[in-house]
Amino acid sequence: MTKPAQSIITFENVTKRYGKVIAVDNVSFSISEGEFFALLGPSGCGKTTLLRMVAGFENPDEGRILIDGKDVTDTPPNRRPVNMVFQSYAVFPHMSVRDNVAYGLTVEGVGKAERLRRAEEALALVKLDGYGERKPDQLSGGQRQRVALARALVKRPRVLLLDEPLSALDAKLREQMRFELTQLQEKVGVTFLIVTHDQDEALAMASRCAVMNRGVLQQVGAPSDLYEFPNSRFVADFIGQVNMFEGILSRDDPDRAEITCAELTTPVFLDHGVTGAAGSTLWIAIRPEKIELKGRKDGEAKPIMEDAPEGANVEPGFIRHISYLGSESVYEVDLTSGRRIKALRSNLTRWDQEDFQVDQPVWLAWHACSPAVLLS
Amino acid sequence: MAETVNESWKKSPGMFASLLAPPTLFLFAFLLAPLFVVWTYSFGHNEGLTEITVDGTFANYAHALNPLYLSILIKSFAFAAFTTFICLAAGFPIALAITFAKAKTKSWLLLLIMLPFWTNLLIRTYALMALLRTQGYVNGFLHIVWNGIAGVLHLVHGPALPAFQPLDLLYNNFAVVLGLVYVQLPFMVLPLYSALDRLDRSLLEASLDLGAGHLRTMVQVVLPLAMPGVASGILVTLIPSVGAFLTPDLLGGVDSQMIANVIERQFKAANDWPFGAAISFLLMYVTFVAIALQSVFAPKKEARS
Numbered sequence: 001m002t003k004p005a006q007s008i009i010t011f012e013n014v015t016k017r018y019g020k021v022i023a024v025d026n027v028s029f030s031i032s033e034g035e036f037f038a039l040l041g042p043s044g045c046g047k048t049t050l051l052r053m054v055a056g057f058e059n060p061d062e063g064r065i066l067i068d069g070k071d072v073t074d075t076p077p078n079r080r081p082v083n084m085v086f087q088s089y090a091v092f093p094h095m096s097v098r099d100n101v102a103y104g105l106t107v108e109g110v111g112k113a114e115r116l117r118r119a120e121e122a123l124a125l126v127k128l129d130g131y132g133e134r135k136p137d138q139l140s141g142g143q144r145q146r147v148a149l150a151r152a153l154v155k156r157p158r159v160l161l162l163d164e165p166l167s168a169l170d171a172k173l174r175e176q177m178r179f180e181l182t183q184l185q186e187k188v189g190v191t192f193l194i195v196t197h198d199q200d201e202a203l204a205m206a207s208r209c210a211v212m213n214r215g216v217l218q219q220v221g222a223p224s225d226l227y228e229f230p231n232s233r234f235v236a237d238f239i240g241q242v243n244m245f246e247g248i249l250s251r252d253d254p255d256r257a258e259i260t261c262a263e264l265t266t267p268v269f270l271d272h273g274v275t276g277a278a279g280s281t282l283w284i285a286i287r288p289e290k291i292e293l294k295g296r297k298d299g300e301a302k303p304i305m306e307d308a309p310e311g312a313n314v315e316p317g318f319i320r321h322i323s324y325l326g327s328e329s330v331y332e333v334d335l336t337s338g339r340r341i342k343a344l345r346s347n348l349t350r351w352d353q354e355d356f357q358v359d360q361p362v363w364l365a366w367h368a369c370s371p372a373v374l375l376s
Numbered sequence: 377m378a379e380t381v382n383e384s385w386k387k388s389p390g391m392f393a394s395l396l397a398p399p400t401l402f403l404f405a406f407l408l409a410p411l412f413v414v415w416t417y418s419f420g421h422n423e424g425l426t427e428i429t430v431d432g433t434f435a436n437y438a439h440a441l442n443p444l445y446l447s448i449l450i451k452s453f454a455f456a457a458f459t460t461f462i463c464l465a466a467g468f469p470i471a472l473a474i475t476f477a478k479a480k481t482k483s484w485l486l487l488l489i490m491l492p493f494w495t496n497l498l499i500r501t502y503a504l505m506a507l508l509r510t511q512g513y514v515n516g517f518l519h520i521v522w523n524g525i526a527g528v529l530h531l532v533h534g535p536a537l538p539a540f541q542p543l544d545l546l547y548n549n550f551a552v553v554l555g556l557v558y559v560q561l562p563f564m565v566l567p568l569y570s571a572l573d574r575l576d577r578s579l580l581e582a583s584l585d586l587g588a589g590h591l592r593t594m595v596q597v598v599l600p601l602a603m604p605g606v607a608s609g610i611l612v613t614l615i616p617s618v619g620a621f622l623t624p625d626l627l628g629g630v631d632s633q634m635i636a637n638v639i640e641r642q643f644k645a646a647n648d649w650p651f652g653a654a655i656s657f658l659l660m661y662v663t664f665v666a667i668a669l670q671s672v673f674a675p676k677k678e679a680r681s
Binding site for chain 1: 576578579581582583584585586587588589592596597600601
């Protein structure tokens, strides 16, 4: 990841309460210029409140928000160098598309010729050339969203704020808009700050994400960091699918560690050290695609993983359910402890899905570098 | 949905008729039929004290267009227009305040707006008279303030004030307009409120977000989108005001009579029902024109996202 030069939005210990409910709890992080940044979390996690505080519609009870290094905490929304695409699009129904797009320029006092030129330019940018005369009720939902995009971008904002931009679109259009939004962002070079509850959306579009839960910032990082190196059970569980085991740190050296889990027959072997006191409770998370399935015969000895001591990181089980998804199959396997876990296997040839049947005994195996260790 | 309703009446016409018949009969017997009788009277003349002969004459309408009555009709519209204007000017901020009040405060404010409906108009008008008359509460309060100022001036050896002269607040045009505003204000506030309350808040936020101030947002976003509410508010304020009868009768002076007072006098004191009927229908025609104009200016359909 390239380290961007300058931070464009900085949250400093931002807290927002509604009565007794803490919507945003002491959040600090910054967003760099040119990023496509996603605020991700379940509904009610405070991500929209955070976005609205950047726009100026909500004020933090504590802390500061800086845009371009300037404290804007007390700046009203109409004096901030950011523009927003609302979840409902909020296109003015009584104005033509062109008047909608030019509204922000009229407010700035831009001359008529210049205003019309820039409005047309913005409409072309979102592929709505020739729609200027139309009224919003003559447009589809997707087109109205493009008007909202053009209306915000025409102001040349420092940051474009997008509140759940894809939630109201149907599945196919959503896929297309994901792609178009990333393209648009590269084209105009404006920093995008997007709020979404959809982890696929965030992973696919964003260069960096902040995951929030109950007002607390859980983790900030690139999509692959969040997926492969989650810092908490919440992030591991919220992003993608995961098999999680509670365990006790039973051995911890600089280059190896062992975690004893009640639900597994042998301790989990790791090829790296863990920062934690011996005997402390922690969790390991293994993604389904990082678990390998092998056929097992009755009375057969455990196969050995080459990067682990004999018997470690291999577990016996029985397949209980198979979901064939075309490109891959999801196998639900019961361990001897009764714990059910998921393993994912790509169907690399046209006969791969026939390798395993329901109720078949199998070995589950993973590499020593695959489990993520979670302290909280 | 609309289609199934349209279809269902064809399938069970008996059911449809049995539901429709009672209200239709009621409307016909107690509204349309009497109106028709009065309408025919307007083309007749008195025969003796109690008989009316309908002979198709337009004399009553010609009489009604006499400058004396025409000027009263115009004055009625002027009073009503002025009343409507004040109601709109006062009602819009009130409706805005209710719209943006907190949920709990909002229901209390709406209750306050509707509270006058629970009291008879006559009683409310007499209450207004008690406030406005020469010895009324307003003048009484002003008198106390006046005396207080005079006392202070006396203490500081300032100039002596003349004796308090009570203001003429009752039995004039001022009292009529005040009374009409008092009666009609809720009818203006409620449609305005319902139009403003339906407004998508994010539209206002979008306007602010695009750099507009509150005033520009109000003029360019809120007002145009509240126009249907403004139009119906004007209509439901203007029309009853034009035909107001009780308010000018009780609060007005000698030159404050409105068209409804003239009509009332024709039916009662003057015993000239044909002429009263003609003025009534003249008023109704003018009102119809006003409604027609409103429907022309109202948006064809509500644009909602």
